[in-house]
Amino acid sequence: xxxxxxxxxxxxxxxxxxxxxxxxxxxxxxxxxxxxxxxxxxxxxxxxxxxxxxxxxxxxxxxxxxxxxxxxxxxxxxxxxxxxxxxxxxxxxxxxxxxxxxxxxxxxxxxxxxxxxxxxxxxxxxxxxxxxxxxxxxxxxxxxxxxxxxxxxxxxxxxxxxxxxxxxxxxxxxxxxxxxxxxxxxxxxxxxxxxxxxxxxxxxxxxxxxxxxxxxxxxxxxxxxxxxxxxxxxxxxxxxxxxxxxxxxxxxxxxxxxxxxxxxxxxxxxxxxxxxxxxxxxxxxxxxxxxxxxxxxxxxxxxxxxxxx
Amino acid sequence: xxxxxxxxxxxxxxxxxxxxxxxxxxxxxxxxxxxxxxxxxxxxxxxxxxxxxxxxxxxxxxxxxxxxxxxxxxxxxxxxxxxxxxxxxxxxxxxxxxxxxxxxxxxxxxxxxxxxxxxxxxxxxxxxxxxxxxxxxxxxxxxxxxxxxxxxxxxxxxxxxxxxxxxxxxxxxxxxxxxxxxxxxxxxxxxxxxxxxxxxxxxxxxxxxxxxxxxxxxxxxxxxxxxxxxxxxxxxxxxxxxxxxxxxxxxxxxxxxxxxxxxxxxxxxxxxxxxxxxxxxxxxxxxxxxxxxxxxxxxxxxxxxxxxx
Amino acid sequence: xxxxxxxxxxxxxxxxxxxxxxxxxxxxxxxxxxxxxxxxxxxxxxxxxxxxxxxxxxxxxxxxxxxxxxxxxxxxxxxxxxxxxxxxxxxxxxxxxxxxxxxxxxxxxxxxxxxxxxxxxxxxxxxxxxxxxxxxxxxxxxxxxxxxxxxxxxxxxxxxxxxxxxxxxxxxxxxxxxxxxxxxxxxxxxxxxxxxxxxxxxxxxxxxxxxxxxxxxxxxxxxxxxxxxxxxxxxxxxxxxxxxxxxxxxxxxxxxxxxxxxxxxxxxxxxxxxxxxxxxxxxxxxxxxxxxxxxxxxxxxxxxxxxxx
Numbered sequence: 001x002x003x004x005x006x007x008x009x010x011x012x013x014x015x016x017x018x019x020x021x022x023x024x025x026x027x028x029x030x031x032x033x034x035x036x037x038x039x040x041x042x043x044x045x046x047x048x049x050x051x052x053x054x055x056x057x058x059x060x061x062x063x064x065x066x067x068x069x070x071x072x073x074x075x076x077x078x079x080x081x082x083x084x085x086x087x088x089x090x091x092x093x094x095x096x097x098x099x100x101x102x103x104x105x106x107x108x109x110x111x112x113x114x115x116x117x118x119x120x121x122x123x124x125x126x127x128x129x130x131x132x133x134x135x136x137x138x139x140x141x142x143x144x145x146x147x148x149x150x151x152x153x154x155x156x157x158x159x160x161x162x163x164x165x166x167x168x169x170x171x172x173x174x175x176x177x178x179x180x181x182x183x184x185x186x187x188x189x190x191x192x193x194x195x196x197x198x199x200x201x202x203x204x205x206x207x208x209x210x211x212x213x214x215x216x217x218x219x220x221x222x223x224x225x226x227x228x229x230x231x232x233x234x235x236x237x238x239x240x241x242x243x244x245x246x247x248x249x250x251x252x253x254x255x256x257x258x259x260x261x262x263x264x265x266x267x268x269x270x271x272x273x274x275x276x277x278x279x280x281x282x283x284x285x286x287x288x289x290x291x292x293x294x295x296x297x298x299x300x301x302x303x304x305x306x307x308x309x
Numbered sequence: 310x311x312x313x314x315x316x317x318x319x320x321x322x323x324x325x326x327x328x329x330x331x332x333x334x335x336x337x338x339x340x341x342x343x344x345x346x347x348x349x350x351x352x353x354x355x356x357x358x359x360x361x362x363x364x365x366x367x368x369x370x371x372x373x374x375x376x377x378x379x380x381x382x383x384x385x386x387x388x389x390x391x392x393x394x395x396x397x398x399x400x401x402x403x404x405x406x407x408x409x410x411x412x413x414x415x416x417x418x419x420x421x422x423x424x425x426x427x428x429x430x431x432x433x434x435x436x437x438x439x440x441x442x443x444x445x446x447x448x449x450x451x452x453x454x455x456x457x458x459x460x461x462x463x464x465x466x467x468x469x470x471x472x473x474x475x476x477x478x479x480x481x482x483x484x485x486x487x488x489x490x491x492x493x494x495x496x497x498x499x500x501x502x503x504x505x506x507x508x509x510x511x512x513x514x515x516x517x518x519x520x521x522x523x524x525x526x527x528x529x530x531x532x533x534x535x536x537x538x539x540x541x542x543x544x545x546x547x548x549x550x551x552x553x554x555x556x557x558x559x560x561x562x563x564x565x566x567x568x569x570x571x572x573x574x575x576x577x578x579x580x581x582x583x584x585x586x587x588x589x590x591x592x593x594x595x596x597x598x599x600x601x602x603x604x605x606x607x608x609x610x611x612x613x614x615x616x617x618x
Numbered sequence: 619x620x621x622x623x624x625x626x627x628x629x630x631x632x633x634x635x636x637x638x639x640x641x642x643x644x645x646x647x648x649x650x651x652x653x654x655x656x657x658x659x660x661x662x663x664x665x666x667x668x669x670x671x672x673x674x675x676x677x678x679x680x681x682x683x684x685x686x687x688x689x690x691x692x693x694x695x696x697x698x699x700x701x702x703x704x705x706x707x708x709x710x711x712x713x714x715x716x717x718x719x720x721x722x723x724x725x726x727x728x729x730x731x732x733x734x735x736x737x738x739x740x741x742x743x744x745x746x747x748x749x750x751x752x753x754x755x756x757x758x759x760x761x762x763x764x765x766x767x768x769x770x771x772x773x774x775x776x777x778x779x780x781x782x783x784x785x786x787x788x789x790x791x792x793x794x795x796x797x798x799x800x801x802x803x804x805x806x807x808x809x810x811x812x813x814x815x816x817x818x819x820x821x822x823x824x825x826x827x828x829x830x831x832x833x834x835x836x837x838x839x840x841x842x843x844x845x846x847x848x849x850x851x852x853x854x855x856x857x858x859x860x861x862x863x864x865x866x867x868x869x870x871x872x873x874x875x876x877x878x879x880x881x882x883x884x885x886x887x888x889x890x891x892x893x894x895x896x897x898x899x900x901x902x903x904x905x906x907x908x909x910x911x912x913x914x915x916x917x918x919x920x921x922x923x924x925x926x927x
Contacts, residue, residue: 036676038669044527045354045663046381048397049587051347054376055401058345062374062402065680067672072664075528076597088666091783092673093680104597108574161572162587165400218662219693263779265726278667278780288694288722353836354663355690357706358896360656363685364710367654371683371711384837385906413906417883470881471896474709 031120031141034095035061037176040069040084041101041164042076049162053099053169056153060170061177069098076104078129079196079301083214085123086133087279094120099172100130101164112146112167114175114185115193122182124172126163131193140191146171147186198301201226203233212246212303216277220290222246222297224305226282234309236260242274244284245306246297254295258284274307282307340429340450343404344370346485349378349393350410350473351385358471362408362478365462369479370486378407385413387438388505388610392523394432395442396588403429408481409439410473421455421476423484423494424502431491433481435472440502449500455480456495507610510535512542521555521612525586529599531555531606533614535591543618545569551583553593554615555606563604567593583616591616649738649759652713653679655794658687658702659719659782660694667780671717671787674771678788679795687716694722696747697814697919701832703741704751705897712738717790718748719782730764730785732793732803733811740800742790744781749811758809764789765804816919819844821851830864830921834895838908840864840915842923844900852927854878860892862902863924864915872913876902892925900925 037057043049054066069088073081081102089098103110103126115123115131118139123131124146148167151174156166174180201210201224210226236242238260246254258274259267264287267273272291277283284291284305291297346366352358363375378397382390390411398407412419412435424432424440427448432440433455457476460483465475483489510519510533519535545551547569555563567583568576573596576582581600586592593600593614600606655675661667672684687706691699699720707716721728721744733741733749736757741749742764766785769792774784792798819828819842828844854860856878864872876892877885882905885891890909895901902909902923909915 034680036680038673042527045379046526047523048378048393049527051376051378051397052400052587055347055397055405058374058376058405059400059402062343062345065676066376067669067676067684069666069669070663084666088669088673091670091677093677096673096676105574106572108572161584165587214665217664218660218667263724263726265723275779278670278783351836354688355835356832357687357702358836360685360687360706361709361896364656364706364714367683367685367714368709368711371652371654375685414883415881417881470893474896 031116031182032095033097033122033176033178034093035063035176036065036067036092036096037172038067038069038088038092038096038098039071039101039169040073040081040098041071042073042081043071043101043164045071049164052162052165053101056165056169057173060173060179064173064177069100073102076102078102078104079132080214081130082132082134082196085130086137089117089121089123089134089138090119092121095122097122097124097172097176099164099168100125101168102130103128103163106161106163110194111189112148112163112171113189113193114144114146114171114182116141116143116182122172122175124168124175126168127194129194129196132196132198135193135195140193142182143189143191143193144182144185145187145189151180151185199304201230203230206234206308208234208307210282210305210307211301212297212299212305215292215299216283216285219285220292220294221277221283221285222291222299222305223277223279223281223283226305226307228276228280228282231276231282231307234307236309238262240309243308244274246295247304247306248298249302254297256295264288340425340491341404342406342431342485342487343402344372344485345374345376345401345405346481347376347378347397347401347405347407348380348410348478349382349390349407350380351382351390352380352410352473354380358473361471361474362410365474365478366482369482369488373482373486378409382411385411387411387413388441389523390439391441391443391505394439395446398430398432398443398447399428401430404431406431406433406481406485408473408477409434410477411439412437412472415470415472419503420498421457421472421480422498422502423453423455423480423491425450425452425491431481431484433477433484435477436503438503438505441505441507444502444504449502451491452498452500452502453491453494454496454498460489460494508613510539512539515543515617517543517616519591519614519616520610521606521608521614524601524608525592525594528594529601529603530586530592530594531600531608531614532586532588532590532592535614535616537585537589537591540585540591540616543616545618547571549618552617553583555604556613556615557607558611563606565604573597649734649800650713651715651740651794651796652711653681653794654683654685654710654714655790656685656687656706656710656714656716657689657719657787658691658699658716659689660691660699661689661719661782663689667782670780670783671719674783674787675791678791678797682791682795687718691720694720696720696722697750698832699748700750700752700814703748704755707735707739707741707752707756708737710739713740715740715742715790715794717782717786718743719786720748721746721781724779724781728812729807730766730781730789731807731811732762732764732789732800734759734761734800740790740793742786742793744786745812747812747814750814750816753811753813758811760800761807761809761811762800762803763805763807769798769803817922819848821848824852824926826852826925828900828923828925829919830915830917830923833910833917834901834903837903838910838912839895839901839903840909840917841895841897841899841901844923844925846894846898846900849894849900849925852925854927856880858927861926862892864913865922865924866916867920872915882906
């Protein structure tokens with residue numbers, strides 16, 4: 001059929017069409033769901049909540065492959081939920097569907113949405129700020145509101161408090177398994193999501209300023225939001241010493257110098273270092289120990305870092 | 310063959326047969342194992358015990374899909390094991406096989422069984438009370454004792470203490486992958502399992518009484534075993550105030566009033582509420598905080614709740 | 619082709635060839651990767667590091683089946699990483715690929731290797747002692763160094779600190795999915811790995827001496843490295859009493875007697891026992907309580923046990 005259809009065109013038209021179709025296929029391939037469904041929540045793993053969500057997904061399609069970001073987001077900590085998504089999503093193939101449930105406003109009028117990013121990842125979540133960093137770093141392709149009249153587990157209307165199971169896991173599973181198309185999620189919304197305000201990093205008067213969005217909790221390293229390009233304006237090279245100040249609000253919590261290294265192995269045990277972490281953000285650490293514990297440095301919007309030569 | 314066989318009957322007989330076969334297929338479909346194997350234990354995730362169980366399962370059949378309820382059941386807490394199963398199993402498709410290993414009596418003469426429920430779920434476990442709530446809420450279709458002469462990992466007789474790996478994971482994997490039929494698990498037992506005794510909720514003299522089987526640990530909410538039907542006998546409506554007393558044994562631990570809401574978002578931060586949780590049981594919570602911590606309320610058989618208008 | 623080739627040989631030669639080919643197939647079957655990839659790390663599950671590794675693996679091949687040993691190895695504890703691998707690997711089918719990332723020397727010149735054991739399991743890891751117990755107990759078939767020019771995630775050279783994601787998960791996924799052969803991992807190394815030195819258990823002058831490599835943390839049992847063959851030289855039988863001394867360095871931490879049992883159920887609650895654990899090593903426990911807590915016994919190279927009649 002395609003061949004017959006094509007034979008009525010000139011060679012030039014055919015070639016243009018071919019390229020167009022190729023582009024179209026590439027486009028759809030990039031955005032096509034791939035049966036991979038990745039969960040994140042603040043539920044913890046001590047009760048059965050995560051398992052109930054996965055059971056619902058398996059009920060939708062046994063062909064789904066289920067994974068997790070983490071379920072240890074501190075209760076109601078939307079900022080950290082946002083951070084964990086952006087830390088991991090880019091490493092998953094395009095087409096992967098993420099379900100994130102950190103939902104202090106469950107049952108209120110916050111919208112339930114599915115964001116499709118320019119990178120081709122899907123995010124099923126309450127639109128409460130969880131998408132802040134994803135929207136900024138992966139870009140908004142399209143946002144749709146979940147139509148709960150169609151995309152809600154049968155007979156689940158009695159329960160008002162577990163949308164993770166009844167709406168998000170259910171919708172995510174239907175989307176990831178192509179039981180529904182992205183359009184069938186529900187009506188299109190404007191290309192925007194609820195954003196948590198935060199101070200952007202900057203270079204001023206020979207100093208680089210940033211915040212500490214999160215700790216590398218397992219090791220006690222302190223991660224900033226200062227990227228390499230900004231840092232390089234200081235003109236500091238590997239092996240040099242960096243002057244560091246850390247503030248919580250207006251309190252100075254730490255002032256000192258650290259060696260700028262590629263890896264911890266370049267200094268002896270117990271030495272303080274500055275380095276770029278696995279997300280290529282400037283970080284503070286102690287070889288074989290915890291910078292956070294040693295200097296009582298924590299994370300959050302009120303925590304700021306100032307770096308200079 | 311079927312066609313030839315059928316042609317010798319009248320149309321009416323054929324129709325009746327057809328319906329019968331359809332019912333039969335539906336029945337078998339409901340109870341047919343589906344390659345999904347879900348693990349629960351009190352092993353924790355810090356050592357390799359859970360991984361060893363999953364390795365054994367993958368050795369039985371690489372087509373199995375392995376999941377978890379939780380492995381953070383407090384050590385030896387059979388009651389909580391029972392609760393977590395009933396909290397999650399109904400959300401998994403019929404045919405799913407659960408392996409639960411909370412087994413303080415490992416190596417003693419407690420029976421190893423596989424329960425098939427009326428809902429079509431299978432539970433592989435020591436029969437030590439773990440099945441209490443599952444048997445009550447999903448119903449007993451059949452119980453079989455595991456024949457360890459046939460259903461035990463090869464060369465595992467030297468080890469007396471890890472039946473989770475050598476008997477339960479192995480048998481569960483063989484059952485879920487249809488390597489064995491349910492009948493091949495072992496001999497049929499009477500339709501009963503070991504039950505943990507507990508006080509059933511009731512309505513007396515204008516008051517509803519219940520117990521606190523479990524806490525919603527991640528958020529500190531207090532879950533009771535009082536369902537909506539029982540609660541509704543109080544004649545309390547959304548927005549009304551509920552009088553609540555909590556006892557541990559004979560000690561009154563809490564007395565106060567809470568607002569009856571659908572969701573936490575209906576009250577301001579820090580306000581106490583009564584609501585129905587995701588399992589549709591009456592629960593006590595504080596918006597954005599922990600009821601359990603605030604009022605030192607815990608869970609277990611000795612913890613009772615009394616509600617009135 | 620095979621048939622034509624074979625017809626030129628005598629029957630006897632054919633038979634011999636047949637057996638040889640069968641052996642060859644068996645051999646290759648034992649060592650063939652099976653799409654199963656099992657992760658271990660000291661990352662914990664609170665951030666997104668493990669998820670990023672799994673995302674990379676899914677990007678390599680969506681047909682992979684991903685599992686975990688544990689991610690709760692204490693930070694930088696290579697000895698425990700080694701122990702957890704040997705506790706679990708033998709229960710996974712031959713052909714399984716393990717990725718272990720406990721890597722205090724990330725970015726230094728420790729080698730990145732893939733060990734193939736005589737049992738047909740693959741281990742992708744920094745060669746920093748992690749392979750000590752695996753090499754001893756499963757045997758070294760071959761060791762290859764990862765050629766990072768070929769086996770490293772694209773565009774990941776900027777990050778020096780997350781080889782788990784950029785090198786080990788990536789290489790493990792390519793190997794497990796047969797995207798590369800074992801030979802394509804990189805150049806062959808001598809048949810040896812970095813070994814952590816430790817005291818081997820022994821029988822001297824009527825006493826069995828061993829170390830406490832690890833605690834059974836969930837229950838507080840104390841696991842030694844004394845196997846049944848060594849223990850049996852004491853001539854102690856089930857039901858007998860064992861004299862036990864525990865030392866930390868030269869300090870005697872515990873001295874007492876325990877009953878030798880098959881299972882905890884043989885004694886009353888709170889009684890001390892000696893038994894063989896699920897890895898068939900001699901262990902100390904308390905029925906329904908923690909030996910480690912009761913007597914302040916911990917684990918590590920400096921902790922020694924002496925048993926006598």
